[in-house]
Amino acid sequence: ARELDLEFRVRADIKFGDVGGMEKVKEDIRMKIIHPLKNPELFAAYGKKPGGGVLLYGPPGCGKTLLARATAGEINASFFSIGLHHVLDMYIGESEQKLHKIFELARKAAPAVLFFDEIDALAADRRDMRQSAGRGIINQFLEELDGSRSSNDGVLILGATNAPWHVDGAFMRPGRFDRLVFVPPPDEVARREIAGIHGRGKPLVDFDPSAIAKKTEGFSGADLRAVFDLATEAALTEAMRKGAVVPVSGKMLMNASKEVKPSTRKW
Numbered sequence: 001a002r003e004l005d006l007e008f009r010v011r012a013d014i015k016f017g018d019v020g021g022m023e024k025v026k027e028d029i030r031m032k033i034i035h036p037l038k039n040p041e042l043f044a045a046y047g048k049k050p051g052g053g054v055l056l057y058g059p060p061g062c063g064k065t066l067l068a069r070a071t072a073g074e075i076n077a078s079f080f081s082i083g084l085h086h087v088l089d090m091y092i093g094e095s096e097q098k099l100h101k102i103f104e105l106a107r108k109a110a111p112a113v114l115f116f117d118e119i120d121a122l123a124a125d126r127r128d129m130r131q132s133a134g135r136g137i138i139n140q141f142l143e144e145l146d147g148s149r150s151s152n153d154g155v156l157i158l159g160a161t162n163a164p165w166h167v168d169g170a171f172m173r174p175g176r177f178d179r180l181v182f183v184p185p186p187d188e189v190a191r192r193e194i195a196g197i198h199g200r201g202k203p204l205v206d207f208d209p210s211a212i213a214k215k216t217e218g219f220s221g222a223d224l225r226a227v228f229d230l231a232t233e234a235a236l237t238e239a240m241r242k243g244a245v246v247p248v249s250g251k252m253l254m255n256a257s258k259e260v261k262p263s264t265r266k267w
């Protein structure tokens, strides 16, 4: 259990304020999972009980993982991040075991957010793998989600996928990933916020997040991050030459934005 803990537990030291844009998505998460967890009696009065999972979907690099981590941060919960591919990539029978242990770990650590990236791998792998192995892991996953053996109280389950249409329909039934939330590519306002976030803690000069937002149509949050990384490298190179701190300038950022390709255009 300790090994799994080390493998999958990630620090949840960020909050919604560290995730740019997504006002609607954050509100959805608040209503759908944070409030029910905090006020179970209130929700019960309306015949709603907490539980079930939320499936985040949308283009890569737009903050699904970041949002899941921030959700854990918002409620001071432990955060476990599981690349599903990683779990599936094991000997037959072992993946089921491992999945079970991961759920156990999260239940013990409750309140916890259990985040599964690449949920679509389940459906995809069913075609590749021997039928029995694929079915076994899917059934195990469904069983854990349903909490048939032990309760998932205090465990919030989030999933992410870039290809929701590949996810086995059985996962979308009530009590499972029954709520679908679209995490969109950032619009201009969101990009301005993301630029502001990426600029934190760096020496900056002539920094204009609005100007960056305007010039980065189609960029994901991860693309914007790449822009900041490139510009920071340029500043660092100069700083090393001079032997003194050189701030990251608006110009360096603009130049960098020309080098990075927008990745969300086709969405």
Ligand code: ATP
Binding pocket: 018, 019, 020, 021, 022, 059, 060, 061, 062, 063, 064, 065, 066, 067, 117, 160, 161, 162, 186, 194, 197, 220, 221, 222, 223, 225
């Ligand atoms: P994938 O589908 O590839 O797993 P994802 O949607 O989970 O992508 P993240 O891994 O959350 O994307 O984002 C990658 C990185 O991009 C983050 O660590 C962060 O630095 C940056 N980023 C993405 N979206 C945002 C955002 N909305 N606000 C701030 N940073 C962001």
